[in-house]
Amino acid sequence: MDDVIARSALAQSSLLRAGELSVEALTSAYLVRIARLDGRLRAFTQLQPDRALSRARALDRVPVPERRGPLWGLPTAMKDLHLVRGTFTRLGSRAFRYLWTPLDDVSTRAVRRAGMVLTGKLATSELAILPFIDTDLGPPTVNPWDPERYSGGSSGGSSAALAAGMLPLAVASDGAGSIRIPAAFCGLVGHKPTRGLVPNPFARMENLGLSVLGPHARSVDDAAALLDALVGDDAGVRFQSAVERAPTGLRVRVTTRNPVVATDPEVAACVERAARTLESLGHHVEEAEPFHGTIDEFLPMFCYLARGMFVPFEGLLQPATRWLREQGRGVTLQAALERRELFRQRVDQWFGETDLWLTPTVAVKPPRVGCWRDATPEGVFRGAAPLGAFTAVFNASGNPGTSVPLWPEGGGLPVGVQLVAPRGQDVRALAVARSLLEALGTPLCPLAPG
Numbered sequence: 503m504d505d506v507i508a509r510s511a512l513a514q515s516s517l518l519r520a521g522e523l524s525v526e527a528l529t530s531a532y533l534v535r536i537a538r539l540d541g542r543l544r545a546f547t548q549l550q551p552d553r554a555l556s557r558a559r560a561l562d563r564v565p566v567p568e569r570r571g572p573l574w575g576l577p578t579a580m581k582d583l584h585l586v587r588g589t590f591t592r593l594g595s596r597a598f599r600y601l602w603t604p605l606d607d608v609s610t611r612a613v614r615r616a617g618m619v620l621t622g623k624l625a626t627s628e629l630a631i632l633p634f635i636d637t638d639l640g641p642p643t644v645n646p647w648d649p650e651r652y653s654g655g656s657s658g659g660s661s662a663a664l665a666a667g668m669l670p671l672a673v674a675s676d677g678a679g680s681i682r683i684p685a686a687f688c689g690l691v692g693h694k695p696t697r698g699l700v701p702n703p704f705a706r707m708e709n710l711g712l713s714v715l716g717p718h719a720r721s722v723d724d725a726a727a728l729l730d731a732l733v734g735d736d737a738g739v740r741f742q743s744a745v746e747r748a749p750t751g752l753r754v755r756v757t758t759r760n761p762v763v764a765t766d767p768e769v770a771a772c773v774e775r776a777a778r779t780l781e782s783l784g785h786h787v788e789e790a791e792p793f794h795g796t797i798d799e800f801l802p803m804f805c806y807l808a809r810g811m812f813v814p815f816e817g818l819l820q821p822a823t824r825w826l827r828e829q830g831r832g833v834t835l836q837a838a839l840e841r842r843e844l845f846r847q848r849v850d851q852w853f854g855e856t857d858l859w860l861t862p863t864v865a866v867k868p869p870r871v872g873c874w875r876d877a878t879p880e881g882v883f884r885g886a887a888p889l890g891a892f893t894a895v896f897n898a899s900g901n902p903g904t905s906v907p908l909w910p911e912g913g914g915l916p917v918g919v920q921l922v923a924p925r926g927q928d929v930r931a932l933a934v935a936r937s938l939l940e941a942l943g944t945p946l947c948p949l950a951p952g
Contacts, residue, residue, distance in 0.1 A: 503531035504667075510946050511576055511670035511724040518575035521566045525575040529558040529619050532577045536621070536668045539952070544635075544643045545653070545662035547582045548589055549622040557619045572727045572742060574617035578672050581657055582623040583630055584703065586610050594628040594637045594656070597818040607703035609673055609715055609732065616731040621669070624659030628823050629811055630675065630713075631804075632882070633683045633889040634658065634869060638820060642871050645687055646950035647915050651868035654684025654889075660718045661688035667949040671724050673732065675704070677713035678804065679864075679893030682905035685718060686863035686918020689907040689947050691725045691939075692718050693932060694893075696925050697900035700732045707811055710803060710838050712897040720947040722904075722936035729928075744929045748937035752857040752930075754780055755790040758865075762797060763888035765865040772908040772917040773862055779941050780860065780934070787860070793852050795845065795895055797887045803898065805830030806838040825879035845898035853901075853924060858934060861892045863905040863918030892920060902928040904935045907947050916947075 506514060506523065517523040533551050540546050554577065561575050569575070580586050583593055585607040592598045606614065613620065625643045627635045634652035635643035645653045646666040653662040657674035661684030664672060674681040676694040685692025693716045700715045702708070715732055719725035726741035733741075756777045758770040765773075781787045809830030813819060819827070853859070865888065874882045896903050902925070905918040921938075923931040939945045 503527070507531060507535065507667050508949060510721050511719065512572055512727060514670055515573050515576050519566070519569040525558040525561040525619065526555060528575065529554055529577050529621070532668060533621065539666050539668060542644070542649060543646060543662045543666055544641050545625055545659045545666070545668060546579065547592060547623045547625050547639065547659070550589070551621070553588070554619050554621045561617065561619070569617070571616050573731060575619065576670050577619045577621050578613060578669055579620060579622045579624045579663065580610055580613070580673060581660060581675060582626050583675065584610050586620060586623065589623055592639060594626040594630065594635070594639065595819060596638045597813050597815040599639065608701045609703050612732050612734065613673065624663060624672065626657065626659060627655040628820050629808065630656035630677060630680060631808055631823060631826060632656065633679060633886050636871070644871060645868050646952065647689065648868070651870055652687070654687040654868065656680040657718065658684045661685055661690055664688070664690055664718055664720060665950045671717060671719040671728050673715060673728070674718045675713055675715050676897065677807065678897050679890040681716050681718065682863050682893050682903060682918065682920060683889055685905040685907070686916070687868040689909070689916030689950070690718055690720060691722055691907065691935065691947065692716070692905040693725050693729065693928070694896065694903045695729065695928055696902045699737070699928065700729070701734070708807060709835065710807055710842060711900070712803060712807065712842070721945055722932055722939060726932055739929060741929060741932065745933040745936050748933045749930060750784040752785045752934070753855065754785045754787045754858045754860055755856045756787055756860040757790055757792045758862055759792040760865060760891045761792065761794055762891035763865045765862055766867060768910045768914065769862045769865055769917050772910060773860060773919050775911070776906070776908060776919045776938060777860055779938055783937055783941060793849065793895055795848065797884065799841070800894055800898065801829070802833045802841050803838045806833040806835070809833070821879040822882040826883060842898050845895055846900065849895060849899035849901060858930065859922040861920045861922065863892060863920040864889050865891055867915055896922055900925050902931050904931040906935045906938055907944070908942065
């Protein structure tokens with residue numbers, strides 16, 4: 503069954519919908535793989551194998567002509583921020599370890615409507631704040647390409663699961679880079695949509711609008727199909743078909759520089775290779791000045807979000823989370839919105855008449871596990887914040903961004919390059935990402951060895 507798991511999500515579903523493979527057999531194969539690999543990677547926080555197999559058997563009873571949708575029958579799991587009926591929702595924190603829900607949220611309902619099989623819950627950093635997962639609930643979530651390094655965060659559970667072949671695709675969320683950073687670290691496609699495109703179950707708690715829902719996948723086509731499922735029928739576009747038409751002659755600006763962090767030479771080389779490839783595809787590519795913004799300018803928005811979440815047992819939070827919440831006590835919604843508007847205006851001015859920006863997704867390689875364990879609470883945040891130097895600004899501005907996986911020419915860990923489009927131009931970012939991966943000969947991201 504490993505040869506099937508190595509295929510794209512769409513290819514696997516095609517076998518299921520044609521009746522050439524049973525949903526139960528595929529689900530069982532993924533559960534076996536999870537049992538073999540997750541003790542080392544720690545991508546999952548809860549597993550429900552009996553419930554998953556029961557759902558798989560029910561889907562197998564659906565007649566072949568009635569099997570609908572490009573993701574029908576595929577196993578997946580939800581990040582442990584989402585409400586999934588009959589599970590705990592721990593938000594990466596001991597403070598929520600007993601929060602059980604009888605309900606599904608809007609994202610979980612969308613996944614069920616698509617005909618997918620839920621296998622469990624995926625790890626996240628505490629309250630989805632930090633860009634790595636090392637919480638008090640258990641061992642850290644590590645990177646399948648190098649288990650001595652983190653898989654990223656806050657959607658690091660889904661990135662580790664997909665890169666290791668424990669799931670074919672998954673829903674992720676992004677408030678400052680939490681889709682794109684783990685996608686870059688684990689060699690996946692990760693798309694942060696335009697603000698407001700995807701129904702957001704966290705909107706009532708997150709009234710600043712930085713956080714969005716989007717796909718983690720091993721190909722752009724898979725990501726677009728999951729985006730279709732999340733958006734529903736009201737988007738006015740079917741992303742899966744739209745991304746097949748690659749635009750040409752775009753004005754693309756590229757930078758590997760950032761005032762917050764120095765870019766690793768291997769990362770810069772991957773961005774430069776992507777730029778040359780885009781030029782060969784007929785786009786006009788030119789180097790340009792970086793966006794200018796600092797961590798301290800962004801910090802009030804992040805602190806406001808950290809403070810705004812209700813926590814039943816504050817003393818059970820990790821020190822870095824408590825520090826952020828304390829910093830946010832003096833930040834009002836109005837002040838945070840004003841800061842968001844400032845970033846939006848700066849990004850719009852920086853974009854100008856550009857059709858697409860090309861940057862690193864993350865400037866550096868994945869951090870080593872435990873590298874901040876002796877740091878102060880503020881030191882943890884300031885040490886990890888540069889991982890979002892190229893991503894967080896677009897949460898503030900609302901622009902869509904796609905992280906595209908590349909591998910250094912001399913070998914090594916995967917690197918993410920980011921394509922950022924004007925607001926509302928998600929298809930452009932995804933379609934160019936698709937054409938870039940095709941030109942590089944990697945339309946389907948490989949699974950990590952092991």
